[in-house]
Amino acid sequence: MRYDLFMAGFGGQGVLLAGNLLSYGALIEEKNVSFLPAYGVEKRGGAAMCTVVIANGEVGSPVIGRPSFCVYLNQTSFERYGAKVKDGGIAIINSSLVDDSGWQRSDLEVIRIPMNRIAMDLGDARMVNMVAAGAYAARSGAVALESLEQALKSVLPERNHRFIPANMLAIRAGAAAITP
């Protein structure tokens, strides 16, 4: 199997950390992964995005023109990159910050999750990226939640390991927001 994901938001939302986490989880599962951060003259509050390709075989291109899966964490990234999703693909939208009314993409499966609200209900809006990662993992099946838990130990610095249980709650809440 091959999974490609494009995730975008604004700097500070933790897009790159979420991408790293998903990548590391796949690595733990012995899969091959490429994690390509958008590399430009970005700054805090500017656009932040990454492309993650997870494959059982060779990854091939780390650059994807029309990803089959896109996650949008804020309005700007949705407006700028909404057209990227492959025809018939899946878009996960942070409905706390993104208004997609009037979006003319009837070919897509659009999943709206109030990620900021979920994160805030769990005590910290900063966990919005974990909610997104959980939702993506659950819907795509690219990575198991257990692997993400293990991966958190690697992607978070030692001093932040005390936050792993809270982050796992956010990941599971994101996964639970996916209706089967």
Added chain:
Amino acid sequence: MSQRLFVKGNEAVAMAAIEAGCRYYFGYPITPQSDIPEYLSRELPKLNGEFIQAESEVAAINMLLGASATGVRAMTSSSSPGISLKQEGISYMAGSELPGVIVNISRSGPGLGGIDASQADYWQSVKGGGHGGYHIVVLAPASIQEMYDLTMLAFDLADIYRTPVMVLADSVVGQMKEALLPNPRPVTTLPEKGWAVRGRKEGTPQMIVKSLFLGDGELEAHNWKLHGKYDVMREKECRQELFLTDDAELIITAFGSVARIAKTAILMAREAGMKVGLLRPITLFPFPAQAFKEVTGRCKKILDIELNNGQMVEDVRLSVARDAEVFFYGRPPGAGSLPVPEELFEQIIKHY
């Protein structure tokens, strides 16, 4: 088997340098390669090595020259404008037959250009970027694993041929993260560095490392010697990846990051029933001319794809069979110019 790590390409270069026994690094920060000095500034002191942030790129390359002259393994890294500044030193190293590894995580130009992925330094790298008509070995990694493996190889080739070796990549390969198996340094028989200047002892001959040859006929002989080595490299050190070329009716050639993008486009073409393959040069100098000659003995169409306006394509044209057709598709580098697999697939359809 050691555990797979998840690291950036730039970090892989730095890790490989340490594994290869490099304990001396001299550099000056520039995007998008600064992770290399960052890593080495942290790790080299722990290994009793030296990390020096030089006052300029020119100083750093001359420090590399000096360190290499003493026989130690040493490295510098930079990005395109900084590599331009280093060219005089690289020419002196080539002239002095000094090993040494130079990493170019190139960015777009000309001039200050931008920081986006670029392959526009191909000519500068493989045609002797400085004065005097020399070559250096140029290696073009396309994955994080190759960033590691080829950096280690760079140190060995530098020692074997007494030549500067360049690792040429861009921000895609430098900034991307992938799994890395940190292989141990391969066992290789390397020549003694009897030429190194390590402090003369009583009764031992004087060693001189220099690129100045003023005696009648001396410099001409020196140039023939250097070019004799390049011929040996052309014969023994060409490396390339062949992917699905056996039955191909169109062969894509590309190096580094864009070869990765092309590979996915090739798989799209295969799914559509088109017989397309890839010839990816791994050594840019020596250029794998023989491999091009061989594949074009059977497949008569080559599509060269580069992140520039057409540079490697000149070497491709010189290498293919006489009746082969060479097409070119390039994206000069800059923000938003990195092609996607779908775009390269369209080019395949156009030329198939």
